[in-house]
Amino acid sequence: MLLTGVPTREELVRRVSELVPALRENAGWSEENRRLHDDTIEALAGAGVFKLRVPARYGGYEADTRTLVEVAAELAKADGSTAWTASVYWIPTWMACLFPDEVQDEVFSTENVRICGTLSPSAMADPVDGGVVVNGKWGFVSGTWHAHWQEIIAVRMTPEGPLPIMALVPMSDLKIVDDWHTSGLRGTGSVSTVAENVFVPAERILPLPAVLTGQYASRLNAGSPIYRAPLLPVASASSVGTVLGLAKAAREAFFARLPQRKITYTDYASQAEAPLTHLQVADATMKIDEAEFHAHRLTALVDGKGESGEQWSLEERVRARADMGAVVRLAKEAVDILAGASGGSSIYTDVPIQRIARDVSSVSLHALMHPNTNAELYGRVLCGLEPNTLYI
Structure with a gap:
């Protein structure tokens, strides 16, 4: 702090x-x-x-x-x-x-x-006097039910071509579609929202390319370290704590049940006596430690750059996403090991590890958090190629 x-x-x-x-x-x-x-x-x-x-x-x-x-x-x-x-x-x-x-x-x-939001440009913005009129739909909007505002992305047509914009809209201006029926992260209420002829004044609009390159409109926040970082590294660092915590929760849940468990159809009276269990918990714990390393390296980069005010290199920006992907990959691998070692009784809904496994699997499928997508982007830049996305 x-x-x-x-x-x-x-x-x-x-x-x-x-x-x-x-x-x-x-x-x-x-x-x-x-x-x-x-x-x-x-x-x-x-x-x-x-x-x-x-x-x-x-x-x-x-x-x-x-x-x-x-x-x-x-x-x-x-x-x-x-x-x-x-x-x-x-x-x-x-x-x-x-x-x-x-x-x-x-x-x-x-x-x-509370402000919910998305980075998906799945709406259109038509210019009108004083702003734009937005029509469109956004999915996977976590926290919608308890939000006051939504940050939206829409596409505005200009003489130079399509321009994605970022805007702030009161939730009262949007319709909620109750379509969040999923296997994981069910409690997030990540429903869809719809804009039907919603007027957004010009002052609540920023060009997304400017935001992604660090061109912000606030004067009073310009001197604060936490607002001096690019959007995607900030989003990456803001996201990984949940995944790291889920992996630690899985380990805690596993060890809470371990003293009462045996391995059915074997002569092990206690699961804790089996060499297989020793290998499993050691492997999972090492993966959690590695995930924590990447999470802390990511936050050190974002916070350190904010403090110093130094410019970000392209490699640092894509490494931020790579670190996020590594946290997700390693955390999921750890949870999968521990869930796989938890036996048939773990599928009951009152056993926490089954929900943890579903939640971490859901996070790993998120378009911006997917480990392979982030690793490919990092490797692409390391090989001297230009990134094939604006989201860096």
């Missing part, structure tokens, strides 16, 4: 650790109802989770990304959907801080404001 008068990283982690029992109690309800419980949202607000990326002038904490990783990892011990939703809110909240300061005044006038 870089500011005085705000909770330290350790204090924030302690606060959320105290929520873990209650959040675990709500996890089943959230999975069944496909959204977070209202009590969970209130608990997160009370712990200051929604203030981590809010500017200090609005009562926020301006927390660095290392803090985000540790807070999300702690939340994931209770429930992957809770941790994922919190981390997804952090990203559009940070993005809102790039808009003109008068826009931020409006957005952050709401206490514990």
